[in-house]
Amino acid sequence: CYTMAQALVKHVQASAARREQQRLMRQRQQQLTTTATAATTTKSLVPSWFNPNTILNGIHVFRVHDETSQTLTIKHLEQFIKGRQEDCLIQKERQKQQQHQEGQMGEMPIAPIKIVIIDSIAFHYRSSISGAD
Numbered sequence: 454c455y456t457m458a459q460a461l462v463k464h465v466q467a468s469a470a471r472r473e474q475q476r477l478m479r480q481r482q483q484q485l486t487t488t489a490t491a492a493t494t495t496k497s498l499v500p501s502w503f504n505p506n507t508i509l510n511g512i513h514v515f516r517v518h519d520e521t522s523q524t525l526t527i528k529h530l531e532q533f534i535k536g537r538q539e540d541c542l543i544q545k546e547r548q549k550q551q552q553h554q555e556g557q558m559g560e561m562p563i564a565p566i567k568i569v570i571i572d573s574i575a576f577h578y579r580s581s582i583s584g585a586d
Contacts, residue, residue, distance in 0.1 A: 454509055454512060454514055455505055455509060458505035458508040458509050459505045461505075461508065462503060462504055462505055462508070465499055465503065466499050469498035469499050470498075472498070473498055510563075510564050511563070511564025511565070511566070511567075513533075513566075523574075527571070527574075530569065534566050534569075537563070537565065537566050538565060538566070540563050541563050541564075541565045544563045
């Protein structure tokens, strides 16, 4: 997942740089800007918070390789979600206390779980049944 997030960040940065170069070429043709402004403008196109860590914050991947591990993962999913919600509340309270005492932000916030995606839920069950033949 981290490699995919890195690739996404690189793609967005490269795309932003290409668009900025095209914009600067049009402006140069119209004699509206100088080369010095190009460097500053390019940096501001992609927000500083856009990096692999913030993209992946709150994304959890559970890789299952057989029917048993998939069943256990699904069985313990509710417990995982409840634990994550409790972690969010604890962190929010800690951040309030830190802000009150220090006046600054602390660690990256724990994102609550908003969606659960189960990819190919029937795959392991199908393959275990077909293997019994």
